[in-house]
Amino acid sequence: MTDLGQKARTAARQLALVPGPAKDAALRGAAAALRAQAESIKAANAKDMAAGEAKGLTKALLDRLLLNDVRIEGMAAGLEVVAELPDPVGRVLAEWDRPNGLRIQRVAVPLGVIGIIYESRPNVTADAAALCLKSGNAAILRGGSESYHSSQAIMAALRAGIEAVGLPQDAVQMVPTTDRAAVGEMLTMTDYIDVIVPRGGKSLVERVARESRIPLFQHLEGICHTYVDGAADSDMARKLVLNAKMRRTGICGATETLLVDAQAQALLPVLVRDLLEAGCEVRGDAATQAVDPRVVPATDEDWRTEYLDAIISVKVVDGVQAAVDHINANGSHHTEAIVTEDPAAAETFLNGCDSAIVCWNASTQFADGGEFGMGAEIGISTGRMHARGPVGVEQLCTFKYKVLGSGQTRPG
Amino acid sequence: MTDLGQKARTAARQLALVPGPAKDAALRGAAAALRAQAESIKAANAKDMAAGEAKGLTKALLDRLLLNDVRIEGMAAGLEVVAELPDPVGRVLAEWDRPNGLRIQRVAVPLGVIGIIYESRPNVTADAAALCLKSGNAAILRGGSESYHSSQAIMAALRAGIEAVGLPQDAVQMVPTTDRAAVGEMLTMTDYIDVIVPRGGKSLVERVARESRIPLFQHLEGICHTYVDGAADSDMARKLVLNAKMRRTGICGATETLLVDAQAQALLPVLVRDLLEAGCEVRGDAATQAVDPRVVPATDEDWRTEYLDAIISVKVVDGVQAAVDHINANGSHHTEAIVTEDPAAAETFLNGCDSAIVCWNASTQFADGGEFGMGAEIGISTGRMHARGPVGVEQLCTFKYKVLGSGQTRPG
Structure with a gap:
């Protein structure tokens, strides 16, 4: 050697x-x-x-x-x-x-x-x-x-x-x-x-x-989140959530947890139905379980799990700061997205999430060197030193x- | 904790x-x-x-x-x-x-x-x-x-x-x-x-x-070199060598080894005399010992020693590439300087030395965050990841x- x-x-x-x-x-x-x-x-x-x-x-x-x-x-x-x-x-x-x-x-x-x-x-x-x-x-x-x-x-x-x-x-x-x-x-x-x-x-x-x-x-895992804010455009939210989770479930930029603002709870049934109909298992908190009998209860472990599969955990949170706190406590510092029309909420989210990549009105699946225009990548770093992201x-x-x-x- | x-x-x-x-x-x-x-x-x-x-x-x-x-x-x-x-x-x-x-x-x-x-x-x-x-x-x-x-x-x-x-x-x-x-x-x-x-x-x-x-x-040590090229301006070389070694001998950017091009050997006696007269002990190779009886023989260990004191090791080398090779083999990847009027020699030196800071016609003692205009520094990194230099x-x-x-x- x-x-x-x-x-x-x-x-x-x-x-x-x-x-x-x-x-x-x-x-x-x-x-x-x-x-x-x-x-x-x-x-x-x-x-x-x-x-x-x-x-x-x-x-x-x-x-x-x-x-x-x-x-x-x-x-x-x-x-x-x-x-x-x-x-x-x-x-x-x-x-x-x-x-x-x-x-x-x-x-x-x-x-x-x-x-x-x-x-x-x-x-x-x-x-x-x-x-x-x-x-x-x-x-x-x-x-x-x-x-x-x-x-x-x-x-x-x-x-x-x-x-x-x-x-x-x-x-x-x-x-x-x-x-x-x-x-x-x-x-x-x-x-x-x-x-x-x-x-x-x-x-x-x-x-x-x-x-x-x-x-x-180093890239341990991608426990990525999509947060649908109270000020989200509903069509955009549906499209982004589905893409972020289901386009490819096995890549590190796939969303593993969906957080929905209590103010956007009216959107929850359709977001859950879209996912279920696309063949995704939904593991939810009490509020999510209440919207569809097919939703499975989420355990504490679910919030810290990278499924790399057609499974998602879903939770209702009380506003953007609660979303940021959940992500910083449970995520893996990889990629997170907010869906909102409110620039102030976006700013709170983008600055508050301690992650390599933060997206505003874009799919977490863009976490990729090629999509960033870098041509190719050797990996995505979730460490903080030298290289972060692709x-x-x-x-x-x-x-x-x-x-x-x-x-x-x-x-x- | x-x-x-x-x-x-x-x-x-x-x-x-x-x-x-x-x-x-x-x-x-x-x-x-x-x-x-x-x-x-x-x-x-x-x-x-x-x-x-x-x-x-x-x-x-x-x-x-x-x-x-x-x-x-x-x-x-x-x-x-x-x-x-x-x-x-x-x-x-x-x-x-x-x-x-x-x-x-x-x-x-x-x-x-x-x-x-x-x-x-x-x-x-x-x-x-x-x-x-x-x-x-x-x-x-x-x-x-x-x-x-x-x-x-x-x-x-x-x-x-x-x-x-x-x-x-x-x-x-x-x-x-x-x-x-x-x-x-x-x-x-x-x-x-x-x-x-x-x-x-x-x-x-x-x-x-x-x-x-x-x-x-990390900053282990500063085994810094000044190389006087065959195409050096002799007054500039004398001034830079003296400053690089003797301005402050206890800082990490102080030159510890002087390399002199065989083509500049006519300069060697005066460079050595300047140092001796400034109170610096000179440890030299055979060629350096030959120019002044006060020069002490250098051992192999001297080429890898950070003196942080009024001591310098001096060696005659056969051109800029030999200087680069000596530095990469013996140095600590901190700061090196070349004195030359020849841009091609400077390019070989600046690109070839695998060090955080490489100087052309400037004193190695400029290796300092304040001198770089950074205001203040927490240290000088000789590592390669994230931060290098001040x-x-x-x-x-x-x-x-x-x-x-x-x-x-x-x-x-």
Whole structure:
């Protein structure tokens, strides 16, 4: 592992100085290599699929694991999309002059070496490597054991493509073992890894958070709320609630709890009926149970549960401040939305909710780097340090200060 | 400690919403209270001084500990300086529109609760509390045992001043014990503290880095370099080297190693003589030893030592890339300077040095929040995450995204 770390650090020093067009050529080269090596990638994937079936993985997990021509093309196209993004490195984030004539510039530079620990989806290998490369970072990837052969084959293609254009192939490396202890070792390599990105279920993220000596981009869960205010437009409220919950129930930006202002209680029956008719289980407080016999009683646990499924908890609250208090006490600091025509209520909500993303008259499902215009994201951070919300290529950078003088000495 | 944490979290939620002028009034109120309570602060300090003398603290430590009218006025004036800074909270850091009509704003918000662990200087109590309050953060301070009574008395004044203008006095709290175990507990309070700032010597910072489960603004040491390039102006080089090393030898931005380009070796004798004549011990490589009999041989350890004293290590290197390589291998990612008239050499140096601050024709002693125009700093971060370089009130903020819509749902 130390050898891996040293190679990554060396590659990172080189990559930090590589101009944008060369990185983009490497990304396109990697895309071409993925296409050229599709047969060997599918052969490797077949091994993982056979092992997965023998192990009795669920159909859903096997589907996540599967690579076919369409999915390989998807990965390759994804690399080309990242190549099209503007270079995040070297941007002058701020500059100013001091009275003594010094010019000070804050300039974006890569973070260094990024460790990515993920589970079964093999496509993360290509997606994460691309974002790291674009932002001038070296990547050390540690995929799940189920997708080991697939990820290795993808990695071989990426490295071949990168090397073909003259960049260091150690820009992306994969931990060459599925031994769980390797993760523990990775999490203590403070000299060689600058940030860890865990991508996977709650237990993986919790383990990484517990053991890591390295800073994290962390996303534990998305317990997202939509609050329908007394001053909401009723048609808009119906449309937004349905979309926020039901468009995709398995993504982290899906609403898990609906809060309805007591002043909007007239809307409650139709909001609940819409959800029930869309196939959503509704777990409600007493007021919500009263509007429809199909509503199931919500327990205290429901207010703190990320269902990732067609289930919603519904509660009547006494105004916007009560909604904010409920969210700050029970939520996960991810994404919350208010539906209202009242700018004052919106302001209270947007400022009061201590969450990475706060929406006014928009669906919580917009919590996504692509929807934000960032091109692609490596995850959504619910932490407060460095990156918060979608983590795209700009968030994979840090900065340095350049102090430009003409011989100034500091007096005194 | 949990009680302290809960109070801090509650205060932080309130403070995050307080407008700038109210925070500034609290800072001025705290300054007034410090002046009004000067007698009780001095009485508390007398207890610490007596205990320190009994304990046999060095003169230097006792001087750090001492509070008199001038120093109390200095603390009060410092609070007023912070009050004059622009409010860092609520700044729109970026905003853009999406094709679907969504407007996205990235808005600065406080980090939350900041834990500050420091050693003997009691004035840190006021300085750190002021920066936290200005940036809308609650602070939990844990001072050294030597300054315990002094810090308590300062804290009492600050809290009285804050409460007098109607803000929550728990905006600043002090750990009410000098028990070392309290630090350990503080470092695991992930629910209540968002970031830890260790301020003190290397052993304190290392302990905090080792034990903390909470992200840090960390500054281990400042092994800063000045590199005199072959294309340097010789007068400028002499002036800058002397200032970078000798203006103040005890600050983290002081140059500890001088690298001289082999092409500039004609300058070496005068650079060395200037330093020796200014009272600086010079530890050199073979080439440096050859220019003056007073030069002491440098050991490998010297290249990795922060002297914080009138000692410098000097080495001849073969061009700018060799200087960069030496710095990246031996430095502490703090501050480095190049002296050159050659823009290409400067570019290689500024981009190649993996340090928070890189200077061209300017003294490394400018590594300071005040000199950068930030007003005041809580420290200089050599870490890569979130804040790098001087940590002022803007760096004590994070951000949230506001997504402003008119009923948009996410398609697909």
